[in-house]
Amino acid sequence: MGIRFFSFKPEKTFLNCTTLPGWSSVIAGLLAIGFSGSVLANEQTSSGMLSIEKESADDGKLIVTADLLNESQLGLAASVSIIDEEKIRKNNATHLSEILNLAPNVNFSSGASRGRFIQIRGVGERSEFVEPINYSVGVIVDGIDLTGLAGGALLFDTQQVEILRGPQGTVYGANALAGLINIVSAAPQESLLKVSAGFESYNGQSFMLVKSEQVNEAFGYRISYGNYRSDGYVENVTLNRDDTNNFDEQGAKLNLSYKINSDFSLSGNFIWIDVDNGYDAFSLDNNRQTYSDEPGYDRQETLGASVVAKFDKNEYSLETTFAFVDSDLAYAYDEDWSYPGICDNTPCDSNSWGFDWWYSSFDKYLRNNDNWSLDFRLINHESEEAENGGDRWVLGAYFRDQSVSLIRTYTFNINDFGNNYDTRNSALYGQYDKAISSDWTISGGLRFEKIGADYFDSEGYFSALNESFWGGKLAVEYQASTQMMTYGLISRGYKGGGFNTSQMLPENQRAYDAELMWNYEIGLKGYWSENAITLQSSLFYQDRDDIQSKQSYVTSLADGQTLQDGGSCPCNFTDYFLNAKGAKTYGAEIEISWRELSWAHYYASIALLDSKFDSLQSFTHVEADLNAEPPVAFDLTGRQLAHAPESQWVVGADFLLDDWWTLNFQFESKDDFYLSDRHQVRADNYNIYHITLAYQADSWQLEVFARNLGNENIVTRGFGSFGNDPRKFYELEPYFQLGTPKILGLRAAYQW
Template sequence: MNPLQTNRFSRTLLSAAVVAAGALAHTPAWAQAPAQTALPEVTEEILVTADFRQAELFDFATSATVIDARTIEQRSAQHLEQVLNTAPNVNFSTGASRGRFFQIRGIGERSQFVEPINPSVGLIVDGIDMTGIGGAATTLDIQQIEILRGPQGTLYGANAMAGLINMVSGEPTEQFYGEASLGLAEYNTQTASGVWSGPVSETLGYRFAVGSTTSDGYQENAYLGIDDNANIDEQTVRAKLQWQPNENTTWDFTGLYVDVDNGYDGFSLDNTRTTLSDQPGHDRQETLAGSVRLQWEANAAYDLIGLLSHASSDLEYGYDEDWAYEGLCVDFECVYDGYSSFDNYLRDNQNTSLDLRLVSSNAADELGWVTGVYYRDQSEDLRREYTYLESDFLSDFDTESQALYGQLNIPLADRWNLTTGLRYETRDATYSDSDNASFSPSENMWGGKLALEYRDSADNLWYGLASRGFKAGGFNSSQTLPAEDREFSTETLWNYELGWKGEGFDGALQTRIALFYQDRNDVQTKQSRVVPEEGDTCPCSFIDFTTNAAAGSAAGLELEANAQLNAMTEVFASVGLLDSEFDDFQSFAHVDANEDEGEPVDLSGHDLPHAPSYQFAIGAMFNLTEHWYARVEVEGKDAFYFSSRHEAQSDSYELLNARLGYRANSWEVALWGRNLTDELYETRGFGAFGNDPRNGYMAEPYYQFGEPRVVGVDLTLRF
């Protein structure tokens, strides 16, 4: 930390201490609320809401993680990316201001540029489909994050082949509740939020939350002499109304506004956190979204549940492609003259979905059923502003999906249950662009599951599961590609899973274990070709496209455990093991950026990208006294490949996080730190990539780095 940062952080801590002292001395009478529970019991019921019926986590026959509000708060997390490492076999990719592309068990997208994408990991926020626009995954007032691993073909269809992330914010409360929080941290990081909840009348309740996160970011720009070239500026507003006009009917209304205006200057010619760009980029998103949910107990036999949602998002992502300034070769000796370019993508994303289902209201030992219909309409309009284009590139992409689905829960012999599910989905898409490319694919897809459950005499759950997921095919817009590379096929995935969930020592120990094997067909993966242009010496000649590998497979284990050792100490751990590979795949990965053509490389047996062979998180929570508490945790990942196009890898790493806090009746202050050992680790990388004229555009790997050590203080007042 340089002296300027040290002085700034000292002032930050001093200001926070003054605020905390003021709260101590002047807590008003109206704020004398009952003390918050220092540590929830491990046996507290955790409900998973993403399924057709709410189910307790230990009754849910699939591999799932629930990240609760306490974990989000204890890590001082402002975005989904800052808590994902607590879930086994879940990864994310940056290449932007946030890690907004997600992978589950080694499957998922890692970036988006010209082409529209068909995501493998679904993202739902309060019932609103945010799949593919993860910048909106801020954690303001989020009460739990549910991560379902494996295909959710019956539940969500084509956008959840790898799994689903479901974010659920707080519900309106029966009594008035309020909370105000302030956070200060290094890199001029400031967070502020407020939550208000309560009844309007006997039948109407509300909840309103507003929050802001700003930071200079941890990159510096030596050419411009600034340290906020990768700044964070995120504002979030959530609103909920819950209306129950009678005992049989409940209406839930949700509104969401997210405004992201972040900087993006992630890559350096010197592979450091100090860049030389003269046009730092940006990563912006403005989303206005809402949903209406109806639950009507139509009669004693079934309920009608309807969910209508719409999300309107304007996104802008741009970056300095040369990572340098125009006078670089004046200040440095260069082998070739440098180039200068800026690439900017503006997207208008409109997404409307409607889901209507009938759900039986049977007892647990009776036949249960669900049947429903689904409709989704999405449009994505792109404008690409690029230095080397004579005019802006424009494209229009529209998709329309309809689905029928059903599920049966069949009680068998004592302690046995069988669940079957099936979904049939049709998808029609139209695409056109300013290069006169047009496609109109239409597909019929299906997915489902078959699960057998057994409850032993100790009430432990054993299950076996086979599920099938699918991901729609697509196309590549570049006219320079050969005809055989212009389109790619639907991908399918079979997932086989064995699991056990149980408790011991009178509920003081809870354990969840899952073993799985996944078989992928027509794996959709990114590739590159080089299209030489006369006199072209820059890397602009790379053409990225999506193709189908013949097949792929993965096997692994997921283990999660919580233990209440005594009244003072709780320990928790998660481990993910993953062995993944391509089968029979000839890749056109580019080996030398100075050659005219890339040679096919046999990637059969090669690890899938963003699929570390192990991940872990382990930690402990200590109630030191009635008021003092502490939390310490370590998270880590094995090295993993960044792409199927090159051999660049991350390093394996371990991060140390900690928090020390003091709780009184109505307020709390805490000192926290993430990555306390200041580990240097990579979150995105390019391999065999030439972008530095000083070395003649020699091919070498480049990396974007994760968050360095950050220490901060939070103050929360509850009333």
């Protein structure tokens, strides 16, 4: 079997945290809320931007479309956040990573131009290089699977983003061990033409055009185009440029709906995404000035579609969904972060030492990622005539085929390295909701899934695996009143095993095992005070087995020795995965909204997380001692998981100043957290402020905004196990990628 290298397009044509209450206070607060009154409503924003009104529990519910039975947000026995169109706009978000912090216990890692590696409750990947990855957080856009492709998760013309926390073992199986993010685009509507444009700091420009029409009772369409461009937030002093870490993103969507008759309907969603971003993010001085002489790039061109056929007859529905996506990705960077002359007339000058203290290398990864999926569902809706509202159930079958091909071109590799990773998933699943009485409901879900995977590469290594899994949930709901629901949930998730690529690994480390998770959760949802206050809250415990932990041998380019064994940088990196024994995670999440006053709306999101390894002995940790006899690993037992901050929260308010003007103020805070399982370096905590002033009259909308008003440095990716600065003779030190600085901007929209 040969290497199936894909046809790749020319690269250029790519289309100090505030102290939170202790655990006892939080738990007491949740219980107090539960017994002091009742809440169940939804926090969907009102149709007019300037109206801040109480809403009834029966009108305008936010529906979780990722759930099998399309449950309302506050009626679903699970932890879910919905970020709607208004929140996306207020946060000036053009990409998914810019609204993730609005949801409790959700974090992300950059390591690219965008934060495309997502963690939910401390579970998720942080980077991708040579190794094929089974992702822990699924990403779906209009039924199209973009898991592992979140660099293209643009938010133009988006109706809502649903963030489901905890394993989604019934609905998405192996694709959603930690949770799921479901992006829903706006649907066709009657006669709409909308244009918007914006300008911001760093030469930022955005544009969106939307045209929608309900042609007749049977057929409607919506087509949209959006783009975002910016020079980025880095100055390259070597090249005297300020655009080497730029953003250049555009996309188009087409949504079609056709109702053939009263029983049968078709809908289609089509997306095209073209990302051509620069990647020059790391500075030897840990600031926004870089020295790279060969800036990298982060590119993605994606074409995808989903088609849904739905047949309704009485209380039954038959739904068939076919989806495919084809993506070309190019990711590259200047590995040395410097230039050959950086040592001229300095202590590291080779004329002074007799040999060169600097190196120069460039690393490039070209991937093709394509997959298709087919999903059949037979749904029995509850009967209104039945006692207690009747029962509901779903039976389904799912098939998915994915192929990922890689070519790596690297300065220190004589030949390009290529590999292929092909996976096939097939599953049977079902869910049954039983109303025991008018107050009690039991919901059970079960999924059986088979995964087959093949891996082969240009070094002649081939391996395959076939695995079987089961996952699901059992939830008990108690409707304490028409205004309050409490629930208990047990759910089980999984993801398949995988393969390591390096020939330097012993044979018993060339593959690693599947990972499993049990999630236990209790929650309270509801509304008080004539729907003026809405609440979602939960306490959870997660037990993970055979954690897939990413490790890396860091070896000297000069002699191949590991740093722990006496080697020195400049360095080479060999990533691989191993299975840690397990981890335990406890947490609390609260989302609350208050609309008691006609002129103000207050909201908050609070998350606490306590996550620790059960047992992990790391021989690749920077503090491991490989010179000892026998070698001594670094003990990570009891240590906090990487990218799992112990607290994070958002507090905000909307103020109606008069009939035309509104003011939004938002405060965001995140605790510090470890950046990797390989070292002890942490991202600092941060507190940032945002403000938006908006004017609306008739069809016009005008907004002035400021993001990160205090210009706080936010670490979104970091290293702590090697040295890369020749001026310091490559001594070990931490390096950080910084997030968005202070941004000032203006945006206008007009709608016909």
